[in-house]
Amino acid sequence: MLYKDFKQLAPYFHTITYSDYEDDFYHETTERITKGFGCSILRKGDLFGRNYDYYYTDMPSFLVKMKRNRWHFKSIGIANHVGLTEEETLKYEADTSAIDIHSIAIIPNFTRDGINEKGVACAINIVSLEDIGGLPTSTNPGKPRLNMMFVVRFVLDNAESADHAVSLLNELDLYLVGNRKYNVHYMISDPNKTYIVEVLNEHGRFVLRSREKKLDDQIMTNFYLNMTPEEVKATGSPTNYNNNAIGVERYRYLKERYFTCTDLESLASLLHNVRYSIAYNNPYQPAWPSEDFTQVDIQAENFGRYYTIYRQTRDVLDHHKRRLGTDFDVWITVHSAIYDIRHKKVYVAVQENFNQPFSFSLNDF
DSSP, rough: EEEEEEEEETEEEEEEEEHHHHTTTTHTTTGGGGOOHHHHHHEETEEEEEEEEEEEOOOOOEEEEEEEOOSOOEEEEEOOOOOOHHHHHHHHHGGGOOOOOOHHHHHGGGEEEEEHHHHHHHHEEEEEEEGGGOOOOOSSSSSSSGGGGGGGHHHHHSSHHHHHHHHTTSEEEEOOOOOOSEEEEEEEOOSSSSEEEEEEEETEEEEEEEEETTOOOOOOOOSSOOHHHHHHHHHHHHHSSSOOOOOOHHHHHHTTTTOOOOSSHHHHHHHHOOHHHHHTTTTTTOOOOOOSHHHHHTTTTOGGGGHHHHHHHHHHHHHOOOOOOOOSSSEEEEEEEEEEETTEEEEETTTTTTTTTTEGGGGOO
């Protein structure tokens, strides 16, 4: 594993460049993955935008640059919640002899969204596990195994197109371990196509189901989009959304305004308007089938058994005197990224600071 360019770009945002990394960490780091994020994704034209939502911590985001070698394509993406605090990261940058090699080596595997040199963009979102009847532990018994949390990294490294990405994933045995509430799904795009890729329970067996999205419907939040109407009805939902759907109001907001998104600025505006700190001040706060706070809980000071994590998060917020111009408490949009698929660029805003966006290109390194 060779890395360089490990430096701070802004508070809670750092960059690191890899020539290679250890694939074995796919398996070793499974239990260190942080789960529970929300998130919204939208593809329009050449732009692929996403909000990565999570509760506020002092863990920084990383811009991960992967150089091309004989095993991997060149790529650029954002990694989050790798277990390093901002303080530890700054210490490592100041004194490379203090680096915990394992902590640095696992960062690429935690890439949540990105784009490679072929123009393939990929991002991961949470989705409820409860509506598919269990934890996916195998999609193709006997095939090479890959934890579903590392699919973004795998796609960026190996896929020449969206079609190729889907075909590669269909030849793997995808699995998820440890968490009994959350599954994940993916949006995968290239200059010509977009797929929603989900693991679903089909007749008692977990399978990968991919659907090519229509031009007017390239939106994904946190509910299954590949379920048939009959499957949705089987979850007990009286609507077109499965029973434990999350982010329905964000999905509707983005869908209603999809055709107003004509350029980078308008897409950034849409992402800004569904950032987590304001998305859940709406009167139609949805049911949230998770162990995390909702804004309704926070405003009612109904912390219950979550008081400890609330207090710890408040202490972090108070300590750093965060002022993001909003009344958020625990959850925020950790980063917003817009990938230009045609030109292989990314525009990033960190921790809802849309006044200080960053721009990076695959040609930057």
